[in-house]
Amino acid sequence: MFWLPEDTVGPRRPRYTPPVTLSPTDLPALRSALLTWFGRAGRALPWRTGPEGRRDPYRVWVSEVLLQQTQVARGRVYFERFLDAFPTVQVLAEAPIEAVLKAWEGCGYYARARNLHRAAGVMAREGIPTTYDGWRALPGVGPYTAAAVASLACGEARAVNDGNVRRVLARLHGERQPTEAWVQARADELLDPARPGAWNEAVMDLGATVCTPKAPRCGECALAAWCVAFRSGEPATFPAPKVRAAVREVRAVALLLGDAREAVLERREGTLLGGLMGLPTGVVAEGESERDALTRLAARLGVTVTGELGTVTHGMTHRRITLTVYGGQGGPARTPVAGAALSRLDHKALGLWERRQASLFAPA
Template sequence: MKGAASTLPAVRAALLAWFDREGRDLPWRVGPEGGRDPYRVWVSEVLLQQTQVARGRVYFERFLEAFPTVQALADTPIEAVLKAWEGCGYYARARNLHRAAGVIVRGGMPTTYDGWRALPGVGPYTAAAVASLACGEARAVNDGNVRRVLARLCGERQPSAAWVQARADDLLDPARPGACNEAVMDLGATVCTPKAPKCGACPVSAWCAALGSGEPAAFPAPKVRAAVREVRAVALLLGDAREAVLERREGTLLGGLMGLPTEEVVGGEAERDALARLATRLGAAVTGELGTVTHGMTHRRVSLTVYAGTGGPPRTWVEGAALARLDHKALALWDARQASLFAHA
């Protein structure tokens, strides 16, 4: 920001005036400023960690319809919570929501940053968001939108997390912390966008160092992304797309979900070796290949070849199970195969 600390009051005032006029009407913004419904704020912030607002709105309304209160969430078996979360991805978020709901029911809704931070799965960003928006606590949030807005205002190409937090703390209006946080996030989401910032509509453009440089979109410099790991695996569909053998997933990404039995193709082995290992484990016989589906998940890209088979453990009713998108894609191969058979009948 041009002039640094001396310009902060003017930047805050312009930002808040813009937010009062242009702030987004979102379903989780229920209640007075600084006193929003903490349950709705918490659920929305967890959802939006890995989901864009347009899709997040749909998922949020679906989730709140299923679990309108924290008591309802805590009282529901985790399998049903995962089913309601289906399609949102990053299922550890749903598991942590469920665990934290139990803690809240037993000990009460937190009213401070430290109280929120103590809950399972609640990190610094979520705790700051709920504490400021629902409890009126002066805590500045630090997410991708905040990072981009502050990096451009200050002309910082490679802002560290600590740098962003310090600038966010400086900018925060202690009298209106929730509104100030929402204003920066809304500005980053609607005006100060990554590739084509709408600088002509920006309420703080007069103080923006990146705009002054003539290359606002060059700030901040792109993050170095982790390499994507290619994963090959095979799956067996024993049954059909309505009733099939399903197994419970393990691990942080898909843990708790149900899915088709799978086996990773490891090292330099042939796919047929992994398939034979899978069939032996299940006590099943392979009858043919259905096709291959691909899916991206957190720095990995999975290529899954799906086979049909007979035998194996008892079938499960698929519609009632919480499945990952990868498994929905795999099951769709069965429907496509049946449609193809009927088309040639």
């Protein structure tokens, strides 16, 4: 539901108007308008190689996994880097997981890279899927990714449902609080069965470039004639903001034993950073002081703490990590840092040592 402004002069008197359902008779003109716009204004993206509906499935798959948590501007750089390292699914399957994680470095959510590697192994043995169900059966491939690859690369009539699609459809129908099921149902209704790949790309491009979250350019929108949110005069208020999970504050300490070139590194565990290497780290438990955590970490490694290097912060999946980094002596053997796959948090921690060295040798 939404509120329409009155057309009279004076204070606004909101008037309730229910969401609308497009008539089947609207669909041909609506589809034609959006696809015509897409033919003129669609983005030229590096993963859009191959004819419409027959995109390169490997490139589409990698790009869709990458863009789940990465903006397109940064994603293009990461995509090209990843494809340079692993130009085919066979090369990706044969690569060691450490090399895959290193190429994924900076993209975050490293479970995606591990699942890419696992799925590539399946495809190297069994072939690249040609249907939605085939893609859905691969490790780490959810409904959105399967629908995207099936429609863009295989020509299958599957509607995608992502943040851009959600926003476009919520505004088009005037729905303030669209559920996942509602968005998928509306996307399925609007999908052009004759050109599913182009339609999906068009809706996503419209959301990314015209129907943007805070400042939609309704005057340029191919769907303005049918859009309830546009007629409301307040399109940016659709859909209502999602309730975000509270950000959890996490404090931790780390030991840099060595320098930014060679240091003691440990393999991370868990779903977010599992498989990556990083500085030895200890979380400051509730009711515990930072010094207690540092003492426990130093004892585990058998090292002597030599002093504090500084503090870095990093946001990651509804948590904000504050990491205090200390120098130390002794402990396990150092390993080269350059070849290791590290998280951004660890790169920030190593940056403290580099800044400290720069300041020590800076001219007076």
